[in-house]
Amino acid sequence: MVKARKNKDPHLERLSNTEIVITALTSGAIAGGIAKTTIAPLDRTKINFQISHRTYSTRKAFKFLLETLRKEGFFALWRGNSATMARIVPYAxxxxxAHEQWKRILKVDQNGSPQKLFLAGCLTGVTAQSLTYPLDMARARMAVTHKSEYATLRRVFQKIYSFEGFRGYYRGFIPTIVGVIPYAGVSFFTYDSLKRFYREHVDSSSFTINPIASLGFGAVAGMLGQTSSYPFDIVRRRIQTGTVEKYPNMIKTIQYVYNTEGIIKGFYKGLSMNWIKGPIAVGISYAANDNIRDSLRAFLVKYRTHTLM
Known part of the structure; x- marks a missing residue:
């Protein structure tokens, strides 16, 4: 019980659930926006290789970045980032x-169960992805097309609806959900487990984790989480950006990628890029979220205490 208390935010007992939710929403939105903007050019590069038959290499990835810079200009490297922000801010x-609430519902901090910690991560991923999926679809379309085809986020939604109907907004939803379960489960489980180990064996003097340590824990969590779910990321991108005739569903898409490109070249294309951008993005988002959230809650508690005096 003593160890469990070290993993519990001391500010929670002095805040209402509404305040807890608002601070979590605010910190998550800011953290997600910072992280995704940082790695947006790498994200666009990865998606372009994921949906094509071209073999991936680090040299070709940087060549793509340089060609985009030369032909379309500096800001083209962030093309689709407006759609990314429209998705990632509410998603994060x-x-x-959701992660904080699922841990509360499952009473993770009280019993310290690894199984429940992993389950909380899985449920978190399903919750967030289900509520924001159409924005992920729009972001993928904008990232792989020329500006004249999908000039704005609004145009993306209009064009998808005109040619594919409402169901078009959810193309690739099943492989996305299948993939997000191991991704969110592994990444959140790893991050929380490393933080718990740090508090119990390195520094138990404070609930707040050193930002550098937090960044490192997030990087490890991101690498493991994205590696575990990467093949499903390939499948969902093909379905999101390809035609219904070519990629009608998850099973047919898996068969097509396997038959034409094989396991390694097909399902793990661009993974090395993910090992660069994934740890950066997840590390920044997790560390930023924790520090912004804790600062907001500390401020609220301090403000309330000062007001009552």
Missing amino acids: AIQFT
């Missing part, structure tokens, strides 16, 4: 809030 806000 929902994700971090």
Whole structure:
């Protein structure tokens, strides 16, 4: 019980659940926006290789970045980032809030069960992805097309609806959900487990983790989480950006990728890029969320205490 108390935010007992949710939503939104903007050019590069038959290499990835810079300009490297922000801000806000709430519902901090910690991560991923999926679809379309085809986020939604109907917004939803379960489960489980180990064996003097340590824990969590779910990321991107005739469903897409490109070249294309951008993005988002959230809650508690005096 003593160890469990070290993993519990001391500010929670002095805040209402509404305040807990608002601070989690705010910190999650800010953290997600910072992280995704940082790695947006790498994200666009990865998606372009994922949906094509071109073999991936680090040299080809940097060549793509340089060609985009030369032909379309500096800001083209962030093409689709407006759609990314429209998705990632609510996604990250929902994700971090849902994770905290699922841990509370499952009573993770009280019993310290690894199984429940992993389950909380899985449920977090499903919750956040289900509520924001159409925005992920729009972001993928904008990242792989020329600006004249999908000039704005609004145009993306209009064009998808016109040609594919409402169901078009959810193309690739099943492989996304299948993939997000191991990704969110592994990443959140790893991050929380490393933080718990740090508090219990390195520094038990404070609930707040050193930002550098937090960044490192997030990087490890991101690498493990994305590696575990990467083949499903390939499948969902093909379905999201390809035609219904070519990629009608998850099973047919898996068969097509396997038959034409094999396991390694097909399902793990661009993974090395993910090992660069994934740890950076997840590390920044997890560390930023924790520090912004804890600062907001500390401020609220201090403000309330000062007001009552």
